[in-house]
Amino acid sequence: MGWFAYSIWSSSSDSNQVIVKIPAGASFAEVLDTLTEAGLVSNSIAFRLLAVTTGSDGKIRPGTYKFTRGISNAALLNALVEGRSSVRMKVTFPEGSTIRRMAAILTREIGVDSAAFVRLANDRKFLEKIGINASTAEGYLMPDTYFLYWGEQPETVLARMSETFRAFYTDNLKKLAAAQGLTPYEAIILASIVEGEARTEGDRPIIAGLYLNRLRRGMKLEADPTIQYILPDGPRRLLYKDLEMDNPYNSYRYKGLPPTPINNPGRASITATLKPASHDYLYMVAKADGSGQHTFSRTGAEHEQAVKLYRKRVGTE
Template sequence: MNDHDDIEKQREEDGEILLDLTQPLPAPPKKRHPVLWLTLFVLLGAAGFAGYVGYMFLTVPPQTPGSERIVLIPSGASGRKIAEILATESVIRDKTLFMLLARFYRSGKTMKAGEYQFTTAMLPTDVLTMLQDGKVYARFITIPEGYTARQMADVLAEHQLDKAAFLAFVFDKQNAARFNIAADTLEGYLFPSTYHITRETTAEALAQMMVEEFWKVMTPDLRQEIAQQGMTVHEIVTLASIVEEEARLPEERELIAAVYRNRLRIGMKLDSDPTVIYGIPNFNGNLTRTDLQTDTPYNTYMRKGLPPGPIASPGKASILAAIRPANVKYLYFVAKNDGSHQFSTNYQDHLRAVQQYQRNRKKAAAN
């Protein structure tokens, strides 16, 4: 051992730390990164909060209990605009989340314009499904049997449809030709029924629906049956409209139709009050002797045969009654004041029935 080794040994014994340059240096201690951990914690927290918000959006409706909302989605509205409308009406909780949902839910389906009936208790997936399927809110409008076009127009006006536009469409001769109607107007061919309409349905569109419904009822087989009787569809519809106005009991339709068919066959005037009334502008509800003696195209007390056209829209039962009247020889009938009629085959019996029921009417009025 030389002097250098003795010195090194002595230094080791004295506790000095010697650096061995012949060995690799030890790695420095790893430093911790608190910013990284904080960032990760924030991200996890944000993800958890976003998940919670999304879960609440999808599973909790805006309001419970809910209330009805009739919402109009305009044609051409963007997804953002639709979401804004729904949020304003409290149908959805968050418009941004709804737009995101619309992008991925039932991919390929688009939201459709129209009027919808929502509630504020609906979940967003249900709202979106309705919009994608186009399940628009259907209003119902009922046109009673025996209504004239002008009476129908009043019903339409109650449902915010254009009364003037409806009447203009009905009384346009070109529209009658367009629908293969051998008449100057659509009067009588606007089939009475209950129709589904939306907020975007126009009066003209409804009139077209009604005519199309008429032609569904007036089948090719019925048209052939009418032709075989030597009559036209227009004549049958005109006769059916009179039956509709005269009949109060369903079981009397075929009997009343038989009376008029019998009169037509022998060239006898129809003497129908409803036809006279139809020909009186602004009828006040009181039919007078003067009215019966005033000549108009619809006064069947003054003129033989059918009037120029229908006086109302008959239902299917009256149309069938006009085509297939009862096999009876009646030529007269008079109201019995209870909705029914007394039918007679000759004038003498008819006069006795008229006197009887007039007396009964006077007695009832006196009491």
Template sequence: MLQIKEFNPGLKTVGSIAGIVIASILAFYLLVIYWPQSNPYERVEINIPKGVTLSEIGDILKEKSIISNKRTFTMAVKSLGHEKNIPAGTYVLHNALNNNAIINQLVHGAPSLKKITVLEGWTIDNIANQLEAILKINKKKFLILCRDKRMVRLFNLQGNSFEGYLFPDTYTFAEGIDPYLVLTRMVNEFNNNVSKSMEVQAQDLGMSMLEVITLASIIEGEAIYDSERSIISSVYHNRLKKGMKLQADPTIQYIIDDGPRRLLNDDLKIKSNYNTYLYPGLPPGPINNPGKKSIIAALYPSVNEYLYFVARGDGYHTFSKNEKEHIKAKKKFQEVRRRVQRQKNKIEPEGK
């Protein structure tokens, strides 16, 4: 009977085969990881939107010519276990010539930061416009967040929105950052600039911090020069004490749709709680986000008997103690305005 010998490779043979298999796998792994891409740039900026998939990231890189082989890129990301580790943001890649260099800079590199400056007197709408333009933050979502009363209470703030509490300053954020983080940073900056002594002073004035910030926002809307802030503040404090309507133009600018512009008589009749020509006392909340100087002015008004003020035409104001003086100052300003208009009319035909 024919004898069939069992195939019995030695340990040496098995080890050799295993070694070849392992070496092949390792070689393939390294080949994929270090696969050269066609990135022609020494430096290139790329934006990874929030919520995109790995495949979509590959498409973005390929569209920017950073990679030529999307398949090896996605394989390399998965092999390194970074499929879910590429955060959204704007990145600057330097000499990213292969998969490993690209992936390392996306996963471990910090997103590039962009500066945004919030000016004194900006409203939440102004801020939302700036955030959308520079950081690509959805304006509508940011405004919904700013007007969320539950969120306002969560931050232990008074009022119905974050108007007044987004502190003017220059900030740095990553593009596409969560708007909640932007809001938190600006409110924290507000809290850092409002000291305990300010809160005590507000209590001494018989005012809540919401009322102080509301008044500060009106001062911010009126004052151009710092030297006048405390004087403007005193006018409003004096009027409040006498029960007079504030008749503050910035509150009207806040409620018209096409401001800022020259106000009309009809504007002063708009039915709104913010209309200080119709309703006595402070409006229900701030009309912008005031800077620290206006907040201090609201807390520490000058001591005087002024009840009125009107623009002079040069950025400063004329302050009056009674209506007779005020009417005289208004007529003087109207003369200045007419003179400027006449000069403008003379120049325009010459320029045509």
């Protein structure tokens, strides 16, 4: 049935305008059902005959299209084959998305080749072309809402997202990184950890300040999000054996920051890292009240009590 193969709605600006979505992998029969139910094809036999005789029945491109009712079969078919009349789709990437998660979102929403996206996002030569001087684009792709065409090329999407990041991460912000004793890249690495840890806006600058305190004291960060990043079956609840993995991203074993960002942090986490709260906290544990907030401590003894209270409330002690 046509409902399976398409989404259709009228444009608010003109009742004669129709937006039709043709998904990847749709058969010609499904496409024809879609167009007929949208009121764009009145004679399905004539449309099928035209498509078959011109060899266009197997060349229709997936996408989201806007057409005017009354369009001729020839014009409609040509537009579908050439990909014309396509409209942009709204694609949103949540803060803290990894490259792989972004690739999955792009595949689901606009049919982008996820493998090609991931490959290019880790291709140093390509990254240099779009202004990224690193081995990976992780951390350089701004989570935001973008309007993209169905089947958009991975190169185009990566360039757009990195451009949006650069527009935000200005020289003035990079100077703030230096004030915290960080390079611009290190600030993004730390911001990605803050993004992975924080669940509330109020906690972000406090968590950033806490990690900076640990770095300045030569302490290991012991940040769970760095472990989640390297788990082949994550994210999931961490086990003690996970903390023993010999991996440079394991902040329970290695001091300092991991080699690269562990996700693509949003504006709020980057800002919190560059403008952290000033305090003496060195430890934190999640509260057991479902608020997403943390209990912060200055000493190991205080932290042990906070952990004990957490375990008691969640019933693990």
